[in-house]
Amino acid sequence: MSLSAIASKATVSPSAATPSGSSAGTGAGSAAFDSVLNQMRGTTGTAGASGTEGTTGGAGTTGRASEDATEDRFLKLLVAQMKNQDPLNPLDNAQVTTQLAQINTVKGIDKLNTSLQTLVEGSKQGSTSEAASMVGRSVLVEGDTMTLPKDGVAKAGFELAAAATSVRVDVLDKTGAVVDNIELGPMPAGLQTFQWDGSSGTRTLDPGLYTLRVAALDGASKVSATTLAAAPVQAVTLGSGGATLQLGAAGSTTMDKVRAIL
16 A cells, blocks of 8 residues: 555545555554665665655655645654554554654664764864864974075974983085084973074084985984974865864975974
8 A cells, every 4th residue: 555545545544444455554654664664774765755855766765845734744643653553453662662762763863863964064164164263374284394494494393202311413415525513412201392503513504405314312222203383384285174274385284293383
């Protein structure tokens, strides 16, 4: 029996229905409940009782019903199923409770998905605003270079895997020769920053690009160190994956790769 047939039978008094017809109405009603639940889950199914949720080509994927329309259809089906139940084999209370629990569970999941999507969109907007505020500032990202400006100092950093009793930063020129050593002494584990003014003994090195190398020891044991380069944020671009920082000659990076903001 079709769903529309159940709706029409709902206007007939229980005394006018035969047991066999009522039994058929109950079975069709159960199938209709499954159809409504499947449509709420976004699965394929047959056309709804109202005729507004038709299929494509008779067996396509039905449109997702709105929350109010689906709940209204569910209640109509429930009333029709109860009116057309077999008097000799009435609908079990547990079955009704299960159907009500199913519709509430599906509605709850749908609302939860909507709330999570709202949180995700809000998080993306917050990340974009934070990234935009970095334009004109410098950030530390993984790299082993630092630029000595004409006026000012070069900035860079590194990250120690463990505490070190002695840390030394070697500065190398473009030929790979060591032009300066910066002794930093003992340092704790974690991210560290330093500055370099280009002076090496009695001479001052020319502005330009230099390479840094960190040597860290804990007594006689070597401590692992990750070098971090400072790069200016020139622009922020937006994509499906979020905000991307444009760092000029240093390329581009995402927010999660930024170790520090200088």
